[in-house]
Amino acid sequence: MILDFEKPIKDFEARILELHRLAGSNEGLQEEISRLEAALESAKKRIYSHLTPYQRVQVARHPERPGFREYRDALADDFYELSGDRLGADDPAVRGGLARIGGHPVVLLGHDKGTDVKARVASNFGMAHPEGYRKAGRLYALAERFGVPVVALVDTPGAAPARGAEERGQAWAISADLMALARVPVPVVAVVVGEGGSGGALAMCLADHVSMLENSYLSVIAPEACASIIFRDPSRAAEAAEAMKITARDLLAHGIVDDVLPEPLGGAHNEPEAATTVVARAVEGSLSRLTKMEPKALVKARYERYRRMGAHLEAGEIGAENGAAGGISMEHPEGNAPVR
Amino acid sequence: MILDFEKPIKDFEARILELHRLAGSNEGLQEEISRLEAALESAKKRIYSHLTPYQRVQVARHPERPGFREYRDALADDFYELSGDRLGADDPAVRGGLARIGGHPVVLLGHDKGTDVKARVASNFGMAHPEGYRKAGRLYALAERFGVPVVALVDTPGAAPARGAEERGQAWAISADLMALARVPVPVVAVVVGEGGSGGALAMCLADHVSMLENSYLSVIAPEACASIIFRDPSRAAEAAEAMKITARDLLAHGIVDDVLPEPLGGAHNEPEAATTVVARAVEGSLSRLTKMEPKALVKARYERYRRMGAHLEAGEIGAENGAAGGISMEHPEGNAPVR
Amino acid sequence: MPDTESGLASTDGVFTKCESCGDPIYEKDLASRFNVCPHCEFHYPLSAPDRIRLLADTGSFEGRDEGMLAGDPMGFEGYGEKLAAARKKTGLDDAVLSGTARIGGHGVALAAMDFRFIGGSMGSVVGEKISRAMEFAYDEGLPLVIVSSSGGARMFEGVYSLMQMAKTSVALSRYMTGSMPYVSILADPTFGGVTASFATAADVVIAEPKARIGFAGARVIESTTKERLPEGFQTAEFQKDHGLVDRIVHRLALKNDLERFLGLLA
């Protein structure tokens, strides 16, 4: 799949390939190739360093973007998969098990969107059902039992808007995961590697350290849905994406996440190994730091981390009613101070 | 419903009723009535004090036998019912909630076979589905949270032999209840008020104190099923009931349960208030005693209680292979020593 | 189905027409019955102040964290105006009131959401006040009673809205390490981030009759999956049948129900 804004790049690439094919017997073409290659590089830089938030959402959703399997292989020396919620179902949208990452035994889990059509349908395009959240809950409990960290790779459009998911209590299941993550006395490391859709994403990234890949996003609602509710026009999704500040850099600036992991030029799908490597290094770094902390201190720090996230004004604070009601951007303590 | 061995009693009762109807104008009939009433009493005594084990099973299954609702009303000053497994279903075969019994706040639960045909079908005749065991598990967790005792009223033919129950992991659900009851740091009091069918019953009576109504039974398998497997003849259920020693008195003698609660002459269904009153008193007594114990001591005592139940022979113990293989009944430490 | 955003039936005249059964209602009757139709028992939305009047022993409610106002962390176009209008309409600072109260003599921490305030959406103020109520209840050893009514996230606050789910969850998780009970009451409608965080992780979940409860709304599901949803989908009764709700309690019996529950554990 080629995204709209990728077209100039893909055109350059096609021309370069064609010239290479012809170049064998023609010395002069080499020069033209070099020229085009330079142009390609600069086009890539120009395009990818100025992606709009909504373009990043499209990159985050790219079907060729690396997924759970690629990260799992890059991160883990061994991955011992566990299945099922122990209640009656196994949701392939959530995968997890024991793994070893950078020498640390961990519980590794993540959303798996699947790699072919059949798997994509089976995993409901990464939208977990309640069974998936309950499988995650079981994995959190195992991490606590064994005293090993949780590493979560987030990549979901969000919870499933589906009859069965409601009948089996997806809100209850997400809530139970949040409660579990809030108190699990082991390090919790999360990386948003693609889509970070609302509560379904949060059920895997209430964590001690949250990294985001440069072109991933984390949002309380899909930009399309936000546009259709607030602007009453789903085609204004780009505006909604802009307004909600859902990109990795925006969230870092707001102190919601801890770091932004650079993607290769052209996005993770253009150079999967570069993306998986940077994620693996980030996870290893977080694990090395967090495994040194006492469980109680970890849970306390996690408490304080989330407890202070918000943008309310205390009674009487700056201009109060008028200031806030007038839409003037206000100060909030953690607003501009990334944790690291 | 009139059980076979109840027929002589019911015949006496019918004749007495008929005479009463005629007696209004006839002095002489009063004498005949008195004679018949004495005969009725002695027939009741004769029949009910010599019930075979299988006849007791039939009494335990009697459709008019008091059920969860009657005991709940007799035991609890208030009953605040809670519903559901929080996973997608509410099993009416298991009911429970908060209650106050003899001044003690408790979690009260039990099997509910239902009182009319519709309710009996809905509750699957008291055979819980996995959702029922999980509802029980939720109630055990609540008891732990609030630090209040568990009171369980057991009345189930056993687990449901059904496709859905297997697909949703009834064995896993029963096992989880057993694990929960093994460690819940509050007093657990159970009364087998009717049928105590295998694992489904045990999931509510791994307890600190287990009482049984005189005509209830507790068995690893239904007598009919045992007969059909071992004797290859389901009609030999009475023999199987005899052989497996499933009556309250047998189980008391074997030290498996703690006391036998007398039923009114003719069985609990003939005088429900008498039965519910004796159960209420027994539960209150157990609660008064057990609520004085420390949680840790309770769990430890529960551990030791179940840990020693068994009839194995240590290597070299009495005659060993020959003795046991020859079918000679052997000693087992707790065999004849009821706890109270 | 009445326009639940309206909060209250019109109070312009003497009579109003029940949007559920169509019968005329004396507005005084409706008010004295806390917005429950005297003919068909339909439960109309109840404001947070009225909810507190319904549940708290007379004069026992003491508000906490009053005057806390929403910021506009994203500088989201129109949010300021939206807030100003909601404040004007409701007389409230935001979509929740919180404080302490007595219910049948039992001291509790009590919070009530107000659907009239931007659809009871959870922004930073809701998250903060709910979390503070939990912390206060934990510190003081008080039972916790929260009445939810929410369309879900407050999109205008972007990811801050999402993070209120995390914030209330850490606060609730700590509260639950104590032994005091948490009762969550779900009023029509309760959806989205509120359902998927503090409103369902309770010891006891009570719902009002016919209240619609879920994560995704029925309209979103129907438009996404093209599936026709069954009659009564996501009503309180439906969710109780699905094991997700403990009890369905008529609004006028709610105070007594809480008194019974609190009395049992007292």
Next chain:
Amino acid sequence: MPDTESGLASTDGVFTKCESCGDPIYEKDLASRFNVCPHCEFHYPLSAPDRIRLLADTGSFEGRDEGMLAGDPMGFEGYGEKLAAARKKTGLDDAVLSGTARIGGHGVALAAMDFRFIGGSMGSVVGEKISRAMEFAYDEGLPLVIVSSSGGARMFEGVYSLMQMAKTSVALSRYMTGSMPYVSILADPTFGGVTASFATAADVVIAEPKARIGFAGARVIESTTKERLPEGFQTAEFQKDHGLVDRIVHRLALKNDLERFLGLLA
């Protein structure tokens, strides 16, 4: 479907016929492949001693609680003879072997059930030996590995058989307060009281391919409900699809699988 009670295919001659695929098998091949058909990979029942030979590092197994024998607490007609015959047939004292071993160098407590011994039924000896293995593992801080294969209760011991579910549950519940892992391996068939107690309450549940696992058997369900059960009902694969089993592992890969798991947590 082979007669699983037989435990092993006949060893009278040089060849035996696979009851699953019908192909002839060299009996030596079958034995060297731990009773897995070399043609169709069907897993025949494996005796407890062979199971230990399969899993434990050579020479590392040390049996515990050997010589413990079943009593006959109910004086159940024919039980004594049944026990004597089972002992003679299997050379075992009862339906489980337990002890300590090394698996890929990792010290573990290991127990293996033997279906040949009265259908692997759980009587007092099974319950006691399993419980002691759990206690020993807890005291010594060892991972616990139990291989189950059981038709369910040992009816001849009446309620004592039922109480082994309670006994193993209290022992396991204590074990689980530690931080060492418990791996349960389910071999064909595992049913009844074993499935409903220690065999499923594990950190990791592994099943052999096509092993039948459940509480009530398919025949009982069909005769009770008159419902036709789906293809593959209660197989390991079916139970994994239903979220009840973590992994399906070929018998000849089982030791390696355990080594990987133990290595991850070591």
